[in-house]
Amino acid sequence: MTSSSKLLVPRLEPHEAGLSRYAAIAASLRARVAAGEWPPGSALPSEQVLASEQGVAVATLRRALELLAAQGVLERVHGRGTFVRASLGGAPMLRFFRFGDGNGEIPASRVLQRREATPPEEVARELGLPHGARALHLLRLRCLGGRPRLLEDIWLPLPLFQALAETPTAGWDALFYPMYxxxxxxxxxxxxxxIAFDTLTPAQAAHLQLPARHPCARVQRLAFDLTGRCVEVRTTYGDAHAFHYTIQIT
Amino acid sequence: MTSSSKLLVPRLEPHEAGLSRYAAIAASLRARVAAGEWPPGSALPSEQVLASEQGVAVATLRRALELLAAQGVLERVHGRGTFVRASLGGAPMLRFFRFGDGNGEIPASRVLQRREATPPEEVARELGLPHGARALHLLRLRCLGGRPRLLEDIWLPLPLFQALAETPTAGWDALFYPMYxxxxxxxxxxxxxxIAFDTLTPAQAAHLQLPARHPCARVQRLAFDLTGRCVEVRTTYGDAHAFHYTIQIT
DNA sequence: AAGTGGTCTAGACCACTCT
DNA sequence: GAGTGGTCTAGACCACTTG
Incomplete structure (x- = not known):
């Protein structure tokens, strides 16, 4: 009756699944990114376009984009656009170690061994492989200042990484993730x-030119793609005395 | 002349120091918190009040509060208010270790030694103490399932922690930060x-009931108060084989 | 019921990047 | 200059907590 009762902010259906509008949009955008609608490195449509597409105000759409940026899915660049984050860069294993020589240097890489094999139970479980499935197994040595410093034991699921089973390892890049x-x-x-502490097996110690049973830091990395699938299990061994790592606590 | 040229959003002076308005307000609020205007655990004025006090829109003031919340200075509780974060809770050292027995158990605490002394050069520097200044030195053993598991070496600057130099250590709490x-x-x-890797000295090993020169994980914690001053240097030693820690990378 | 923070709108203006 | 994301406003409404 009264003209002052006008509804300024039209309410849509409340929260279909307990999610706020911006969280629902973020989930939807995330799914579209994972489905490959916008490949890694490419730009999303502008805020204006996405907002009208979703039928929300720009500010609401922005919250969704900011959420995904905070989660590492997107990258926002002032004046340029919003992009799907490309592969993790180096994810440098050297942040865990401090060797006296060659600080800041890019570690040289040498693949010692490549073979197809059935991975251990635990690795197969992490990779989501069926029992007895085959995978690519790599042994890689990384050197700094000409000295062997890190030994890496890498498992890759095989239908996916078939390309790496065929090309000669000598031509591979020093950084694996961009190569993947x-x-x-x-x-x-x-x-x-x-992270855990362990001792080197005689074989590992020989590669690293350290005495057998020398204490080592063991870092097991699980790498995931946009869909949440584990695509690499990598275990890195290095001299325990060179290990150091600092964590911020708030 | 034309009525349509009305300036809807009055602009204040631009960015006095390259800071956005909300970032400047956040810095100002942070300083007031550090100065003790709102003690830890207490509530700040409401968004409405702070916004009118600062002469900005509520949304702008909110961004400042959200920034400080993300930085761990404030804590926002829906329906209750915005609070200055009280001390770090446990900051449980046990997240670094996995002992077979007594998981989830609260570790028993026993102070082995308390003395006033001149701290080592490095500790004095971290604490910002003048050369030769005295400090409180504690040695503390933490047990799980009746077995000694962690040895802690703690330095506290002395004018500040005088209260702990006088009361009997038997009555101290198991958690130190709330007690501070x-x-x-x-x-x-x-x-x-x-985090670093080391071996136990004979004295340390005796306290932990391990063989001398046993491999250990050494965690040095620097604790800071709201003003950014370092108030505690604590070094914790535990069996290297029980160490484990997982880091998320994005 | 009153007060708090959380979500959302519609719009203006600012700062940056590319061409 | 056109297009992008970044800041800010003024206000409505929603959800949670407490008396």
Whole structure:
């Protein structure tokens, strides 16, 4: 009756699944990114376009984009646009170690071994492989200042990484993640590093030119792509005395 | 002349120091928190009040509060208010270790030694103490399932922690940070943990009931209060084989 | 019921990047 | 200059907590 009762902000259906509008939009955009609608490195449509497409105000659409940026899915650049984050860059294992020589240097890489094999139970589980499935197994040595410093034991699921089973390892890049993207279409978006202390087996010690049973830091990395699938299990070994890592606590 | 040229959004002076309005307000609020205007645990005025006090829109003031919340200075609770974060809770050192027994258990605490002494050069520098200044030195053993598991070496600057130099250690709490707040008015707001690998000295090994030169994880924690002052240097030793820690990478 | 923070709108203006 | 994201406003409404 009264003209002052005008509804200024039209309410849509409330929260279909307990999600706020911007969280629902973020989830939807995330799914479209994972489905490959916008490939890694490419730009999304502008805020204006996405907002009208979703039928919300620009500010609401922005919250969704900011959420995904905070989660590492997107990258926003002032004046240029919003982009799907490309592969994790180096994710440098050297942040865990401090060797006296060659600080800041890019570690040289040498693949010692490449073979197809059935991975251990635990690795197969992480990779989501059926029992007895085959995978690519790599052994890689990384040197700094001409000295062997890190030994890496890498498992890759095999239908996906077939390209790496065929090309000669001598021509491979020093950084694997960009190579995975380029040669196999696999984009590492997120990873977890689990640190433990151990001792080197005689074989490992020989590669690193350290005495057998020398104490080592063991870092197991699980790498995931945009869909949440684990695409690499990598275990890195290095001299325990060179290990150091600092964590911020708030 | 034309009525349509009305300036809807009055612009204030631009960015006095390259800071956006909300970032400047956040810095100002942070300083007021550090100065003790709102003690840890207490509530700030409401968004409405702060916004009119600062002469900005509520949304702008909100961005400042959200920034400080993300930085761990404030804590926002829907329906209740915005609060200055009290001391870091446990900041549980046990997240670094996995012992077979007593998981989830609260570790028993026993102070082995308390003395006033001149701290080592490095500790004095971290604490910002003048050369030769005295400090409180504690040695503390933490047990799980009746077995000694962690040895802690703690340095506290002395004018500040005088209260702890006088009361009997038997009555101390198992968690130190809340005790610092209660007895000394020191609120730990932030900390850094630096992990390294080492071997136990004979004395350390004896306390932990391990063989001398046993491999250990050494975690050095620097604790800071709201003003950014370092208020505690704590080094924790535990069996290297029980160490584990997982880091998320994005 | 009153007060708090959380979501959302519609729009203006600013700062940056590319061409 | 056109297009992008970044800041800010003024206000309505929603959801949660407490008396």
């Amino acid at each position: 993207a380029q040669r196999c279409g696999v984009h590492v978006q997120r990873a977890t590093d689990s | 707040a209660q007895r000394c008015g020191v609120h730990v707001q932030r900390a850094t943990d630096s």
